[in-house]
Amino acid sequence: MTQIGSGNVRHRVTLPDGATVTMSWAAITDTGHRREVNEDSYVAQAPVFAVADGMGGHAAGDFASAAVVTRLAEYGGRPVIGTPEIDDALRLAVQDMDRVVGVTDEGSGTTVTGVALGEVAGEPAWLVFNIGDSRVYRLVGGVLEQLTVDHSVVQELVDAGQITRDEADTHPHSNVITRAVGFHEAPVPDYRAIAVEPGTRLLICSDGLTKELTSYGIRHFLVGGQKPERAAHDLVEAALGNGGRDNVTVLVVDVLAVTRPA
Template sequence: MTQIGNGNPRHRVTMPSGTEVVLSWSAVSDTGHRREVNEDSFVAQPPVFAVADGMGGHAAGDFASAAVVTRLAEHGGEAAIGTPELDRSLRLAVQDMGRGAGVTDEGSGTTVTGVALGEISGEAAWLVFNIGDSRVYRLIGGVLEQLTVDHSVVQELVDAGQITRDEADTHPHANVITRAVGFHEAPLPDYRAIAIEPGMRLLVCSDGLTKELTSYGIRHFLLSNPKSEQATRALLEAALGNGGRDNVTMIVVDVLAITRSEAVHSA
């Protein structure tokens, strides 16, 4: 388990265009009730907020997730990054995993999902990225939306209409993913850009949370806890109370305010 970054009740970021974004965030991780080791890791420091869920055995899974968040954390303090920087960090993480002699001989890998502050044509945006079945959600105006699509066998079955979303949660292959960072393969993240809006709340989480809470439950706790620290604590307690069958890791990021520069307005 590697944790990089702490919660922050108020942090101002000035983007390259001059746009100012004020954020609040909180991150938590727990081994859960049934696992002996926490193989999850996270990085929570601008411009990157990401969660990685390791696999491949206790030491190997922990090593893999740590490699990913450590590389992503190298961007800490930068005003904004883009997909080339994220791609490079993930490639370097795979190389780092390959150097784990004795730890990763049988292969190791990890999911990764997160959001990064970026700019598109001078406009501030969140770059949402994922590999595997860890997820990013957006809550705004009371509406919760899953922004990522799982790379998993059951998601493919859902997409093909062979099973329902509810059936997917209890399917015997629910833990089988189709894409990961590691296993000596080039990482292939999906990307999505979304506008940064005041009042929006983002949740980045491992499947240890979504195994225990439905989207309705997640929405309830995000809506009923206005502070990011309160929200992560409530979600964690609910996940553990519902069984805590896996490691549980999450980051809640709130956009408190955004002030666009005059240059952006006049463009």
Template sequence: MTELGRPTTAHPLAAGAPGLSIDWAGVTDVGLRRAHNEDSYVAEAPVFVVADGMGGHSAGDVASDAVVRRIAEAAVRDSLSTDELEEALRRATADIAVAAAETELGVGTTATGVFLSGEDGEAEFTVFNVGDSRVYLVADGALQQITVDHSVVQEMVDAGLLRAEDAESHPDSNVITRAVGFDVDQRPDYWRIPARAGLRLLVCSDGLTKELSGSDIERVLAEQPESHAAASALVRAAVEAGGRDNVTAVVVDVRGTATELPEA
């Protein structure tokens, strides 16, 4: 387990978003059934990323650590580009290959999150995903899943072979089809979201979504307007609901400042 960054409030967005700032916080828990926490996260502007490692013993921890550290190293400016992210993932893949040299089954990790980006002075978030960790958006009180899982059950849902509500209980619900590692160069899927006041983003591992339904997540987020309290409440609720896996949540809130521009 690696935790990078600390809860922060009122961090101003870059030029192009006057009057906007962001709050954020990340929280993780080993859960009730795992001996080790193989989740890692980085929550420090401009990047907010969750990585859920796999490989057994400490190998998954090493893989998730490689992803968040390499992405954090790439975040040297107020924003990040997709090219910089992909180079960070390639470096992480090389790191993971070294760690996996003595394992038979291979080592990998999900890599999911958001980073501040934007062109022509427009502030926005770029959402990316490899694996089955997720990014959710809350706008006007409604929860929306942004990322699409790279998993066997998601492919079955897309093909009409499985109902979405039955996916989590399917025997293959833990089988993912894409990951960072395994000596494979993976290109993430991307989505772009304009930054505006009132926007809330949640990045989480599947230890959260396997215990809490979308309506549960929406309810907890609605009850907790502060970023750190929201992340803590989500992780606590998932552990109390069963805690079958490691649980990680990173919450990012876009705030509007109280200062108004003077009239011309």
């Protein structure tokens, strides 16, 4: 487990065009009740916020997730980053994994998902990225939306109409993912750009949360939490209370204000 950054109650970023974005955030991770080691890692350091869920055995999974967030954290402190920087960080993380001899014969790997503050067509934008089945959600005006699409066997079955979304949550292959960072392969993230708007709350989480809470439960705690740290704490506690079968990591980011240049 690697934790880079923590919470910030008020952080203002000045973008290259003079616009400012004020935000707050909080991050919490827990090993859960059934795991001996926490293989989740996160980076919460503007302009990048990401969660990685390692796999491949205790040592391998922990190292893989740490490699990813460590590389992403190298861009911390910049006002914005773009998809080329994210691509480079993931590519270098895979190289870091390959340099470690003796972790496992098959290699190591991890999911990764997150958001990065960037610009699209001169406007502030969140660059949402993911590989695997960790997720990003957006809450605006009380409406919760999942921004990422799982790279998993059950998601492919849902897309093909062979099972329902509810059936996917209890499917025996729910842990089988179809894309990862590592295992000696080039990382291929999905990207999505969304506007940076005041009043937006973003949730970045490992599947240890979504295994235990439905979207209705997630929305309940995101709406009820007055501050990011309260919402993050309540989400993790609820996941543990519902079984805590896996490592659970939660990162909540609030956009407090956006001011554009005159």
